[in-house]
Amino acid sequence: MxxxxxxxxxxxxxxxxxxxxxxxxxxxxxxxxxxxxxxxxxxxxxxxxxxxxxxxxxxxxxxxxxxxxxxxxxxxxxxxxxxxxxxxxxxxxxxxxxxxxxxxxxxxxxxxxxxxxxxxxxxxxxxxxxxxxxxxxxxxxxxxxxxxxxxxxxxxxxxxxxxxxxxxxxxxxxxxxxxxxxxxxxxxxxxxxxxxxxxxxxxxRTPSFQELGEGFLQFMAESIELPGRYADPDLPVTSKPAEINNAMLSRVAETLRKIKFTDDDVAIFLGEYLSELKPTVFFDPPARSTSLSRFLQLADKRGVQLSRKTRMLYRGRHVFINGESFVAGGADRRPLVKLADRRQLAPEDVANASKDVRETLHAWHEDGWISLRKPG
The missing domain is CATH 2.60.120.650 (Cupin)
Structure with missing residues (x-):
């Protein structure tokens, strides 16, 4: 159009x-x-x-x-x-x-x-x-x-x-x-x-900050590491057994304050969150599987394009597609950024991509995330 x-x-x-x-x-x-x-x-x-x-x-x-x-x-x-x-x-x-x-x-x-x-x-x-x-x-x-x-x-x-x-x-x-x-x-x-x-x-899309906050906490739960276990070797005798004492509260609070996050953490969360698809979205893989060599032969002639349903974003060296993320640096990043921005890659872009990117494109094709561009 x-x-x-x-x-x-x-x-x-x-x-x-x-x-x-x-x-x-x-x-x-x-x-x-x-x-x-x-x-x-x-x-x-x-x-x-x-x-x-x-x-x-x-x-x-x-x-x-x-x-x-x-x-x-x-x-x-x-x-x-x-x-x-x-x-x-x-x-x-x-x-x-x-x-x-x-x-x-x-x-x-x-x-x-x-x-x-x-x-x-x-x-x-x-x-x-x-x-x-x-x-x-x-x-x-x-x-x-x-x-x-x-x-x-x-x-x-x-x-x-x-x-x-x-x-x-x-x-x-x-x-x-x-x-x-x-x-x-x-x-x-x-x-x-x-x-x-x-x-x-x-x-x-205008997600509420509450929604983003809840999602980010779930995201961080998969990556935080707090070694050790609560201990109180200096525990005194208590006359108030049902009370949570100050020492316990302070130790737990001090440990939780060790949880930090960076701009990189926020970027990865946001990219995965915003590229995540709705539960009703399903992909249709190709009717017949295509070998890597055959796919590359066709892609080098026709180029590829993102599926209508695919959401692809990037931030710096991070690339996000359909809720997944990975790091792409240097030469790998260029064709993927171009694919995200233009939603397609010309034959020469596919042909000049690295071996890793070409293999990734094939995997996405088999999942139905991308397709070969139509001739002409």
């Missing part, structure tokens, strides 16, 4: 400086003449799969309901006021994946997925806010967006969906196919389908 304008004349740098994490931006005809990449029947088929995360939100008779997929059957298309949300479409469809790659002026460590929302007339998920930045691209039909910088984030109690209790819209926009709306985190919005419509949401 050729590079798209996307930002309505703004450069990525201007967008990041003026709007990112700060204020909304409506971009008329961000992608002129845009056509939906999947028909609604294809979305229904995806919603039936157990390796695809999907939800159904209905608002029949003024009653909100939420159901999680997979769905053997969805409501009929002629019935109003329902929405199906298909998460991670970029993992399963080349066109959706190519579209999401257009947003890589934002680092991969922040880019999450492309979700498709299909709604019948008046369908939506109610006024709400997201904790992450989002681009809302209208793919088909019309959707009316009502937005506002909501301060009161109180939710209606007792509902299966998170709906703002006191939503007040300050602006309204009717989006046509190709139009796109950017919203920063916690900016309240309510999207209502005007007739049948599809909206593509490009969302970003």
């Amino acid at each position: 050729k590079k798209l304008p996307l930002l309505g004349g703004l450069t990525p740098q201007q967008f990041l400086q003026e709007y990112w994490h700060k204020k909304p931006l409506l971009i008329r005809q961000a992608i002129p003449g845009f056509k939906p990449l999947l028909a609604k029947e294809e979305l229904v088929a995806m919603a039936a799969r157990d390796d695809v995360e999907s939800r159904l939100v209905t608002h029949f008779g003024s009653r909100w309901q939420l159901h999680k997929g997979p769905f053997a059957q969805l409501p009929p298309f002629h019935k109003k006021a329902w929405t199906t949300l298909i998460q991670g479409v970029n993992l399963h469809h080349d066109g959706a994946n190519a579209l999401m790659q257009q947003f890589r002026f934002i680092p991969d460590a922040r880019l999450d997925d492309l979700m498709i929302s299909y709604a019948t007339d008046t369908g939506g998920v109610g006024p709400h806010f997201d904790s992450y930045d989002v681009f809302l691209l209208q793919a088909y039909g019309q959707r009316l967006w009502r937005i506002g910088p909501q301060k009161d984030l109180t939710l209606v109690e007792g509902l299966p969906v998170k709906i703002l209790q006191n939503f007040k819209a300050e602006q309204e926009f009717l989006l046509e196919p190709g139009d796109m709306l950017y919203l920063p985190p916690h900016y309240a919005h309510d999207g209502i389908a005007v007739g049948e419509c599809m909206t593509y949401s490009i969302g970003f």
Whole structure:
């Protein structure tokens, strides 16, 4: 897919400086003449799969309901006021994946997925806010967006969906196919389908510090070493047998303070954490195994590319792929960094890579993490 304008004349740098994490931006005809990449029947088929995360939100008779997929059957298309949300479409469809790659002026460590929302007339998920930045691209039909910088984030109690209790819209926009709306985190919005419509949401990862902290402690638990065992050879007789005494508390605290971590520890944790895949993601290895020599023969002619599902990052000499990490220095690092940034390697890059890298590429190919580029 050729590079798209996307930002309505703004450069990525201007967008990041003026709007990112700060204020909304409506971009008329961000992608002129845009056509939906999947028909609604294809979305229904995806919603039936157990390796695809999907939800159904209905608002029949003024009653909100939420159901999680997979769905053997969805409501009929002629019935109003329902929405199906298909998460991670970029993992399963080349066109959706190519579209999401257009947003890589934002680092991969922040880019999450492309979700498709299909709604019948008046369908939506109610006024709400997201904790992450989002681009809302209208793919088909019309959707009316009502937005506002909501301060009161109180939710209606007792509902299966998170709906703002006191939503007040300050602006309204009717989006046509190709139009796109950017919203920063916690900016309240309510999207209502005007007739049948599809909206593509490009969302970003914003893990909470609590989540990161818990994950880091689990990560560090595998690497800390505290030799020895608690001992108290000078233990006095106690008149308070149930009390934890000061000496015990001090010794344990002193030992725990020996636990240290470095920037390298944080980098390795973050790379593994951010490249880790969701539990619903599975790879399809090649139907037939390819020997190392045959693979290299083909890769030297065609090059390789990352699978749609593969997440690959790097930091310094550390390379991360699908939750795993390893150190790559010198000549080994160059082709791997290029693969991560470009998500593909040209034939000459494969041919010039070291023996270790070439063997690693073969192993990833056998796991389904990379594939040979298509001829031509």
